[in-house]
Amino acid sequence: MKLEKLVGERFKEKPSDCQVESHALMVRGGYMKYVANGIYSSYMPLKRITRKIEQILREEMDAIDGQEVQFPVVMPASMWQESGRYESIGKELVRFSDRNDSPLVLGMTHEEAAVSLVREYGQSYNKYPFMIYQIQTKFRDEARPKSGLIRVREFTMKDAYSFHTSQEDLENYYEKCHKAYERIFARAGIPEVVSVASDSGMMGGSVSHEFMLLTGIGEDSIAICSECNYKSNMEAAESIIKYERKEPSQTLEKVYTPDKQTIEEVCAYLNASAENSCKAVVYQRNSDDKFIVLFLRGDLEANETKLTNHLGFDIHPAVITEDSPLTAGFIGPVNLSGDVIVLYDRSLKGMNNVICGANEKDYHYKGLDFERDLQGVQFYDFAKIKEGGICPKCGKHTIGVFRGIEVGNIFQLGTKYTKSMNMTYLDSNGVLQHPIMGCYGIGVGRLAAAICEVHHDDYGPIWPKAIAPYQVHLCAVRPDNEEVKAFADNLYNELLDKGVEVIYDDRNVSAGIMFSDADLLGVPLRVVVSPRNVKNGVVEISARDKSFNLSAQMNCALEEIIKLL
């Protein structure tokens, strides 16, 4: 391919709407173009990258006995009504009607389609286990698409679905798939991806893992223990607080705290530490706006995922008005009345001498003893794990909190979908059973962007060899020089003959423009033929990642390049 003919524009200025480097570089390098919010078109360089990623995905899925199938993008609403998700999923699921007013949806995931495809096939135990997967376009109407290809509305995804007759078999396969994912990320050039325990969210099921690429721009927070191998998504990480009573309990006393509404203000005013306080975080049930009050230790934050899982319904941050049964800024567990759901985080269990709201404007209590003053209270884990917190695995205060991009996930779904969609098989005793499912996803575009995010410099992406759009970027500097042009043309053709993916820049432009374009395309090997090099009888070969830069004799150039690849 001649660079002159490559459709797409490359330019120097960082686009103002790009918050993350991968997005800016992929726009500046002519990889992608904005179509609508969270929707992009790909130019050829990106298409070549994603096709290589897809091929890696395909090979690794085939290697664990996956069968490539294809589900439709457009599905009938009835299929999603069967699983119950037509009602339970919010606006992310695009719903529309066809010319006959039949309700349809756009596929954002394909558990329903997978069950539907194999429901008749999988009627006997001897068909199991099996795994089917597809690589297909999906659409999810995200509220806030951002960061280029990292959070989009339309995306290409590899999604796989396995079916089993026992939990043990699922777990074995889950482990195989976990290893396949490790191979995929290693082959794609990011072996540093870590898998972390996660919350299963809307997918259902219990055990699940996310594969995280740690980078500051990640949207997810991950708790990692520096001592043992514990890793978990913040949403799923258990928060452990060890509390020991240090002093005898004081009496419960109401104190005047004028205009001190936040827990920080109150603690400062009363000269106490936030660790000795109890704060209230208030939500409302989506369906009827009923209030939910969560009490937790003043220095901790609420983990909404744990809260939602406990409640079993969707909630939103509360709007407290004068008509509400709650006194905003002064809410506490003592004498709290009104039609509200009250929950306690286990950080509070056993605490004494605690400061808390008095449910009365401008008043707090001090000296609260949770054992003495509150009866029949249940404590659960509703708090976020903290930097420096206790590791749920090794018990040391060694938790660090990091940011990461989720580049893949695997779920043990159990029988959520096979039960709701009534998929059954006869086991070896002739008894009807529901198969047990796992599902396994990797977003292709997001993976490409994530790789760019951790493999770039100021001048462009540094694509790992296995997914680079080309292997060699050949520059003929000053192609008006006959010797340069003749040698470069010949080398280009020789490389093509050898099956090397080469992009050839023989434009009449300055070396500066050539090199900055080469940097933006991020091809592993750059080969420069120039008048000076030709005069010295050499070509210059350098690595995009700057790991080497050498001169090869012109007559050995081809050989040297092949060797370096």
Added chain:
Amino acid sequence: MKLEKLVGERFKEKPSDCQVESHALMVRGGYMKYVANGIYSSYMPLKRITRKIEQILREEMDAIDGQEVQFPVVMPASMWQESGRYESIGKELVRFSDRNDSPLVLGMTHEEAAVSLVREYGQSYNKYPFMIYQIQTKFRDEARPKSGLIRVREFTMKDAYSFHTSQEDLENYYEKCHKAYERIFARAGIPEVVSVASDSGMMGGSVSHEFMLLTGIGEDSIAICSECNYKSNMEAAESIIKYERKEPSQTLEKVYTPDKQTIEEVCAYLNASAENSCKAVVYQRNSDDKFIVLFLRGDLEANETKLTNHLGFDIHPAVITEDSPLTAGFIGPVNLSGDVIVLYDRSLKGMNNVICGANEKDYHYKGLDFERDLQGVQFYDFAKIKEGGICPKCGKHTIGVFRGIEVGNIFQLGTKYTKSMNMTYLDSNGVLQHPIMGCYGIGVGRLAAAICEVHHDDYGPIWPKAIAPYQVHLCAVRPDNEEVKAFADNLYNELLDKGVEVIYDDRNVSAGIMFSDADLLGVPLRVVVSPRNVKNGVVEISARDKSFNLSAQMNCALEEIIKLL
């Protein structure tokens, strides 16, 4: 791959909802499964076939300097408003809104997206020509999906768009693409595909060709001359009628034709030939139901495409009520009054002694002379070409009419989209110009189904080698026989080692079931290891297309199979 593990069911009974053989065989063979009207999921055998077709498409598009890109499935309505198609296309275009009430469409074709992707890139003449293509899912809300994958609503398509600075350059490229299409169909095993001139329809532009696979179940009619190489879609074929007056004109006379409403009834009643009559075909304008009356010779049929192209607006067959200004069954050109658009087919030009309606219940005229009795009438070509009609190219009465499936199309679009979407470039004189476009489509699933339609027998598809899901179907008949199993297992592994795509049936089922499953999978080579064969020291190798059936010595089996591939 072991057949035992292949997800999907194979069965004998023809499904009652399958009208065409390819559909029935692809359902019976476990290739596809119904999801909703015109929407299917694919099992692995079909996915393997379509991936091979896609690879052929990719190679041939790359060979004519195509650059693979990707457009989104979901596009903003604004993009289609720019081209005017948001309004002009009917219900086939799915329109919906996202969570923010922004109007979106599902891509059914991507001219708008293509122009939008390259509008900034193509601002100078020296960037031209270039071609971009994608292989992507599309959705078209067809009124009547049918025939399995031949007419669906969701489909995968290779669509390509070329951009040029002169009509001549477009024509050269168009010709290159025409040749690429011939190579594609030849490689996919259907070199018999013919290209025919066609009407450009909603795509715009003037010159276009459809690639037709002739088969009785085809939805399109094609006129082919048996003498010269003239081929045309019926919609586009010129209808030529040579009329010579044989007798002097009789006087125009009104005759009583009680209850004779069809032209056949009237001619029979008056003892005349339909070729001496003038019939009326009536339509209504979609926008306001205004009547359009088309007169043509009694034995001819109206070509609605020609009619719509002439009128420039959409029409539908008329509903004539008692309030209409027309007398159904008795409409004729003489004394026709009322607010109607009247059109004349050129078959009528110069005719005399013609029978026609009298615009009065139960009356017709006879003795009409178009030159004498009607003034200022314009005649155009509105009729369908007939079997045995005159070839527009060689002038002989040698036209045959055939049915065909459209497996590809190419269009010279001209500047329809670049003008409406204001894509311009500076030419070498510094003058702003609109680039000239071509577009080129092939539906992947339809191509697979069309190939099956012309390459099958009563027992299953006969896949051409280049697109077959596997190359070898190995059967171990009576795998409980140790020698059979050991030899077949070994042969299976040897074939895998050689990189041969082999499906291996070692199930404990009868030879009958094995062979009927093999027929349904349609793999080119079938290799049978059985107790009798082993006893004779041979394996049986046969072609799915029945072109040969031979015995190979067991120790040469591998070699023989490789040779046959």
